[in-house]
Amino acid sequence: MHSRRDELLAVLVILPSIVLLAIFVYAFIGQSIKASVTDWGQRAALSLNPEIHYVGMQNYKDLFTGFLGMRFRQDLTSMIFFTALFVVVALAVGLGLATLVDHLVWGEAVLRTVFLFPMSLSFVVTGTIWRWLLQPRGGINQLPTVVGLPAGQFLWLSSREQRLAFDWAALPHYGCWMLAIALGALAWTNFRRARPGTARRQAVATAALLALAVSGVARRLAILDFPEMHGFNVAIWGVVIAAVWQQSGYTMALYLAGLRTIPDELREAARVDGASRFQIYRYVELPMLTPITVSAVVILGHIALKIFDLIFAMAGPDHAPTSVPAITMFLKTFRGNEFAVGSAIGVVLLVLVSLLIIPYVSTSFREGGDQ
Amino acid sequence: MPAKGATRVFVQALALLLAVVYLIPVYMTIVTSLKSPEEISHLQAWSLPASANWGSYSIAFRRFAPYLKNSFVLAAVATLLSASMGAINGYVMSKYPFPGSRVVMPLIVFGMFIPYQSVLVPLFQFLQKTRLYGGLPGLIVVHVVYGLPITTLLFRSFYAEIPDELLGAARIDGAGFAGIFRYLILPLSGPPFLVVGIWQFTQIWNEFLFAVTLARPDAQPITVALANLAGGQAVSWNLPMAGSVLAALPTVAIYVLLGRYFVRGLLAGALKG
Numbered sequence: 001m002h003s004r005r006d007e008l009l010a011v012l013v014i015l016p017s018i019v020l021l022a023i024f025v026y027a028f029i030g031q032s033i034k035a036s037v038t039d040w041g042q043r044a045a046l047s048l049n050p051e052i053h054y055v056g057m058q059n060y061k062d063l064f065t066g067f068l069g070m071r072f073r074q075d076l077t078s079m080i081f082f083t084a085l086f087v088v089v090a091l092a093v094g095l096g097l098a099t100l101v102d103h104l105v106w107g108e109a110v111l112r113t114v115f116l117f118p119m120s121l122s123f124v125v126t127g128t129i130w131r132w133l134l135q136p137r138g139g140i141n142q143l144p145t146v147v148g149l150p151a152g153q154f155l156w157l158s159s160r161e162q163r164l165a166f167d168w169a170a171l172p173h174y175g176c177w178m179l180a181i182a183l184g185a186l187a188w189t190n191f192r193r194a195r196p197g198t199a200r201r202q203a204v205a206t207a208a209l210l211a212l213a214v215s216g217v218a219r220r221l222a223i224l225d226f227p228e229m230h231g232f233n234v235a236i237w238g239v240v241i242a243a244v245w246q247q248s249g250y251t252m253a254l255y256l257a258g259l260r261t262i263p264d265e266l267r268e269a270a271r272v273d274g275a276s277r278f279q280i281y282r283y284v285e286l287p288m289l290t291p292i293t294v295s296a297v298v299i300l301g302h303i304a305l306k307i308f309d310l311i312f313a314m315a316g317p318d319h320a321p322t323s324v325p326a327i328t329m330f331l332k333t334f335r336g337n338e339f340a341v342g343s344a345i346g347v348v349l350l351v352l353v354s355l356l357i358i359p360y361v362s363t364s365f366r367e368g369g370d371q
Numbered sequence: 372m373p374a375k376g377a378t379r380v381f382v383q384a385l386a387l388l389l390a391v392v393y394l395i396p397v398y399m400t401i402v403t404s405l406k407s408p409e410e411i412s413h414l415q416a417w418s419l420p421a422s423a424n425w426g427s428y429s430i431a432f433r434r435f436a437p438y439l440k441n442s443f444v445l446a447a448v449a450t451l452l453s454a455s456m457g458a459i460n461g462y463v464m465s466k467y468p469f470p471g472s473r474v475v476m477p478l479i480v481f482g483m484f485i486p487y488q489s490v491l492v493p494l495f496q497f498l499q500k501t502r503l504y505g506g507l508p509g510l511i512v513v514h515v516v517y518g519l520p521i522t523t524l525l526f527r528s529f530y531a532e533i534p535d536e537l538l539g540a541a542r543i544d545g546a547g548f549a550g551i552f553r554y555l556i557l558p559l560s561g562p563p564f565l566v567v568g569i570w571q572f573t574q575i576w577n578e579f580l581f582a583v584t585l586a587r588p589d590a591q592p593i594t595v596a597l598a599n600l601a602g603g604q605a606v607s608w609n610l611p612m613a614g615s616v617l618a619a620l621p622t623v624a625i626y627v628l629l630g631r632y633f634v635r636g637l638l639a640g641a642l643k644g
Contacts, residue, residue, distance in 0.1 A: 002467060006548035010467035017460050017519050018475060024516045025482040028490035028497075035492055100386045105379055107386075113630060114390045120626035120633065122577030124594040125619045128601040129396045132403065132608050139399045139416045146417050245396065250637060257638055277378075299640075306486045309579035313598050326580075329488045333495075334584055343492045350489035357484040365477045 029350065036060070036344035042337055059344040065223050071320065072328055072345065073168055077230040079324040083304035085240045086247075090300055091293065093244055094251020099281070101252065102259050112256070116249035123246070127313025130242035131157070134314075156238035157315050157322060165231035169224035176218040180209035235321040239311055246310075247303070251296050258292040259285060298360045302353050325349055404428065404612035411608050427613035434610075435617055437589070438596035442576055443621075445507055445592055449514035450571040454564060456515070457522020461563075462552055464523065465530040466538060476527070483520035487580055498585060505587035513585060514575050521574075522567050525639055529563040530556065562632070569629055570636035573622045593618045 002010075036059055040052045063069040097115050101108055118126065133139040134156035141152035155161075166174065187202035212218045262285060270280045308326040315322040317331055325345050333342030403411060404427050406420040463469075464476060487494075494513065495504070503509030533556065541551050582592045597618050601611040626633050 003547070007467060007469065009548045010463045011469050014460050014463040014469075017456055017523065018479070020516045021479055021482050021519055024490065024494070024513075025485060026478075028493040029485070031493035031496075032489050032491075097389065100382055100389070103378070103382045104386055105383060107383075111386050111390050113627070114393055116630075116634070117623065117626055118393070118396075119637065120573060120622045121619050122579065122594055122622070124577070124579050124598050125615045128597060128611050128615045129400050131601060132612065133396060133399055139395075142416045245393070253634055253637060302484055306488070308488075309594070309598075312579065312583070313601065316602050326486070326488055329491075330580075330584070333492060339492050342488075346486065346488035346491060349486040353484060353486050357481065361477050361480055361484070365473075365480075 029347075032343040032346050032350075035340055036347050038340050040340040040343075055340075059341050060348075063341070063344060063348070070228065071323065072325060073228070074230050074233075074320070075323050075325045075328050076348075078233055078236055078322070079305060079307075081232045082236050082239060082243075082307065082324065083301055085236070086243050086304045087297055087300045089240060090244050090248045090251050091296055093248040094296070095255050095289075097248065097252040098255035098259060101256060112252075115252055118246040119249050121246060123307075123309035124313045126242055126246045127310045130238070130245070131314045134238045134241070155235070156241075157235050157319070159234040160321055161234040162229075162231040163234060165229045168228045168230050169222040169226065170219055171223055172221040173213060173218040176209050176213040180206050180213060183209065233321045235315075235319075239307075239314060239322055242314060243304070243307070243310055247300060251300070254292050254296050255289060258289045262288050295360075298356050301356050305349065305353050305356070400612045400615055403608050404616055406609055408607040408609055424609070427609040428617070431610055431613040431617055434600070435593060435596055435614055438591055438593045439617065441507060441586075441590055442592040442594075445510055445514065446572050446575040449511045449518065449575050450568055452511070453515045453518035453522050453571055454567045456519060457567060458526045458557075458560060458564070459552070460519065460523040461526025461528075461530050462556055464527040465533075466535070466551075467548070476524075479520050480524055481520075482517065483524075487517070491580075491584060495585065504585065505590060507586075507590050510581060510586055510590065510592075513581050514578070518571055518575070521640060522571065525567050525570070525636065526560075526563055528639060529560075529566075533559060565629065566632045566636045566639070569625055569632050570640070573625065573633070576622055 037054060037056055038052045039055045039058075040050060063072045101112055101115070104111065135141075136153075136155055136158065137151070140156065141154060143152070145151050183202050184206040187199045187206055190199040190202060266284055266288075267280055270284050275283065306326060307324060308330070311317075311322050311324060311327055312330075317323075317327050325348065329342050329345040329349070332338045332345065399416070402419060403416075405423045405425070407424045407426075410420060410424075464472060498504035498509045498513075501509075503512060537555060538551055541555050546554060576592075577594065578592070579594045579598070582595045583598070586592065586595065597611070597614050600614055
């Protein structure tokens with residue numbers, strides 16, 4: 001057993017790190033939250049003893065429903081679209097690459113290195129290179145001319161086009177529909193699994209939500225006085241391509257590690273049972289990769305929610321079509337000296353990332369006790 | 372599991388084709404960096420330069436030298452400090468768990484996932500109050516502290532694999548907390564230091580948010596200098612491309628030479644990987 005003295009010593013040497021993290025992570029988060037409910041900004045920002053007033057949730061209200069929060073609302077929309085596209089495409093490409101590399105006869109090490117090397121670059125280098133490639137008359141649009149075709153005209157980063165537009169004011173209305181669909185699906189599965197009690201309660205809630213949505217009550221709960229259209233900025237595609245180029249090798253490495261840990265006996269057993277190669281892949285290997293997909297979604301998702309450097313390098317902080325909350329936070333805080341608003345955006349990002357990370361971290365540390 | 376028969380050719384060909392696609396940005400970067408400014412006509416973006424013009428590299432290098440130096444100092448010092456502290460923390464966490472350490476560990480790890488925007492304003496203020504704002508020492512402190520979660524986590528999982536019996540034997544021989552670390556744990560720590568060192572160096576070298584918000588122009592790392600150069604409108608593209616190569620060289624070299632250790636850090640960072 002450890003002696004008392006050694007136990008004391010152990011706590012003593014780890015204490016500085018714990019104190020540092022307690023301050024730099026938790027106390028600073030607390031201060032950000034505190035700053036976000038004040039009017040700290042502009043002139044007050046730079047004086048030594050600024051006069052700061054408590055304003056409650058006003059900054060958050062302004063961001064989500066105020067007149068000046070329009071840019072932030074589009075940023076948030078862009079961030080959600082970017083995250084969804086990036087995660088889905090990077091997962092699909094990574095899984096495809098891992099499957100390919102796993103089946104290679106020769107050259108595995110070299111090809112794996114090629115697919116993974118962009119991970120060692122910074123987002124700034126990736127962004128600079130792709131900024132050049134995706135110029136209106138840059139490398140990618142010129143690619144068809146190499147084989148004698150006319151050059152592409154697509155405005156990868158500078159397009160102002162917007163698709164899938166929706167009215168921000170009607171978010172409660174959309175929310176009702178989405179919640180109704182989700183609850184309805186849950187009710188159906190519970191019904192199928194012979195849990196009539198839960199299914200009935202969920203069905204009632206679904207019906208209530210549908211009634212709210214269909215009757216138009218939810219639509220009248222508009223959160224803005226005016227309709228305000230937001231949607232998917234087509235220019236985001238350029239950022240998705242660059243991000244996938246850099247990160248898909250990472251998903252490949254995760255999946256490849258997963259494929260390699262599947263015991264050969266499992267494949268052998270399936271083969272003996274008459275499964276084809278494709279069936280083995282589909283029914284033995286893919287299901288075993290589900291935990292890796294969960295990890296990858298969380299890791300890629302939190303990278304996407306925080307994305308800043310890549311967009312800064314590809315399009316600059318002032319290019320609205322590709323802006324995200326992290327960019328606006330930078331502009332508000334360090335150009336506009338609006339510390340309260342910047343803090344509020346930081347807190348919103350923290351909440352979104354936490355929704356993804358807290359369940360992940362807490363289950364990783366609970367599972368298998370020590371690991 | 373290698374493919375057989377006709378799929379074998381198909382798999383091989385498709386993988387090669389994709390490798391070519393992945394290398395397109397590399398080709399374009401190098402080709403463009405070697406062209407003269409006049410030659411970078413958009414209509415010949417894909418062609419090789421008439422003759423290699425290394426001038427862009429010497430201009431870019433002269434321009435970037437101070438920032439490359441900043442990045443080297445920053446990454447080297449912060450990596451060394453955060454790895455050393457992480458090793459001690461990992462030793463304590465894996466071999467000397469204390470009351471509450473099972474709660475403290477996830478709280479520490481959460482720190483590596485937070486969006487730094489949520490601590491940036493208080494951090495900025497803190498550095499100003501402590502007069503660390505703007506210089507390399509301030510950036511080093513920031514990178515050491517925010518590097519602690521990952522270094523602690525990585526060392527903890529490495530040290531967890533050292534059997535406790537070994538520690539027990541050392542204890543019978545009279546070694547205490549410090550002696551065991553010095554004579555048993557440290558000699559076994561080569562690979563973990565390599566993995567953690569590579570990971571931290573790459574992360575810090577590539578970092579941008581702290582660099583662009585917490586450093587004055589003379590203390591800026593290479594990422595900020597590159598973003599500023601490429602973001603300026605007047606520059607012709609051979610310079611940013613040469614600059615990108617210079618900024619990428621150290622981390623790419625580490626990856627090519629020590630790829631195995633790089634990937635281990637990468638996978639361990641995913642907690643369950």
